[in-house]
Amino acid sequence: MIDDRELEQAWPAQAPDAQFAERVLEATRSPERGRRRTAMIAGIAAAVLAAAAVLLVLARRDTTSEGDVRAAARTEVALGSRGVAVLEAGAHIAWHGDDVVQERGDVFYRVEPGDAFHVHTREADTSVLGTCFRITVNDQETAMKRRDLGAGVVGALVATGVWIGVYEGQVKVAHGGQTTTLAAGETVVADRQGLHAPQSAARTGDSGAATSAALQQRLNALEHEKAQLEKQLAAGGAAKSPYDLTSDDWAKLAEQGGFRYQLPCYQPGGFRPSAQQLEKLGLSDADGDAIQAAYLHANKEFGTTMQGICASFAPDLGISDCISKMFTSLYSQSHENAYAAYKEVAEIRAGKRPEPPPDQLTPQLRMLLYFSQGMKGFESELAQTFGADEAHRIAYADDLCFMANTSR
């Protein structure tokens, strides 16, 4: 039996690049100017990857948004007008407004009440009206999530298939001809055998429903997590963020012509962490005010700085379009051009060459240098409340809202 999804994978569609809409608009003004230049295709495609995180800024503001994000690190994305997805590293989603396709990985969704919101995976289609839920598309065994425990949802070890767990409200899951409705605290696995309860899963929210075997499962998971934390402590503390780069890290990136950056995410009024996120960071509700203020400050600084850079590159474009165009231009001649620019920035950050004054830099290099220290302003702002060490820990904690990307 070959199902629709398998057929779609076997007969893949070509996707537009990030600049397609702009080229069409350009062509409406002057049909010849907007025409595609074939030589740019590869560069643009690569630039899409490089600029993907930045384009999220645009997606956040757009109530009819669409996008395609592959998360290099934990990434928060606004979906349409009322959904938010938090992608764990390795997750991949594409969306048109309230219609999401989750290709792989572990994604947490919060959907405000409204019309139906759909998440399609290779094994199941999930429809909700307003709720919180998590979907994990497993390629390998997935360990139980700490957040699942806190929400009273016990995830099981699932070899392959799609795991769906609900935190609030209800979701409807369809798989082939089967459908089921899940309430808060319930989970289901969709795989080749159909829809069924996860192996060894338990609903801890139901008093009396938690069997001793399920409780043992929970205990084993907690002990496993405890062992992992002890291991981290023995190694000198929490694992370092891949975006918290030292001079040595930059030197290694320079050798491969690579580039990596992290920026505070954009939200109107500044992102405010949830009570759960604050608790996980060991912070109080009141600390949320300072973090939100730091986000707001960082967003404004980002806008001001990028406006300045864009003024010398494409003054007529908005910031998102300008950034996208700068990344595209880096690849317009060849990929090697882009790698050379990345190498130059990485060598500057590694201390191997001095940073030239801004008036001797191209707008693209100014942007890359700014991105390479994209957390600096946010961290400085946090330091005024929390002190330098704590500010650094918060800035690179993977529980807040950032846009991060790795090229090469």
Next chain:
Amino acid sequence: VTLAVAQTTAPARPPPEIDRDVLARCKAHDADAFRTFVMRYQRPVFALLSRMLGHGPHVDDLAQETFLRAFRAFPGFDLDVAARPSTWLLTIATRLALDHKRRAVLATVPLEAAAREPARGTPETERRRAEVRAAIEGAAAALPDDQRAVFVLAQFHGLSIGEIAEIVAAPETTVRTRLFRAREKLQDSLGSIREAP
């Protein structure tokens, strides 16, 4: 092997249409509204053209031509009586693709090369995926253009027989026959694939 596409029902994922007020602004050639329109419909247009013509730079060119024609035709687009915007746009794209196919031999990228997803899953599922892909590639390439268009519109874009008939300017009975034959050929081509365990 049973081909799921042999069913007459369309895939249950038609994306929502764009807001009426955006369309009204597109009629007035508002650039922001038209950008939103392009962003909303670019993926289905690319999907249709690439499945009709194969992957390659010509898909971008024809997609751009599709939107340019839509832009020029927008002032005459009647919000109250016109077809759904997606159907209208796919009509333009389909006719462009069929016309292009008549005029040119395209240098296309084989599906195998076009599939961007890295291998994942067990060796068995990967083997099966590769087999299906190769079989689809061969079968799709062998389909006559009119059958391929009907199949792609029905299978991947969820259009009804009536809508497809309007798009390809053929009677509904003809569309049904083309669809039946396309599915039959694809099913035959996929018949040699072993069942997944």
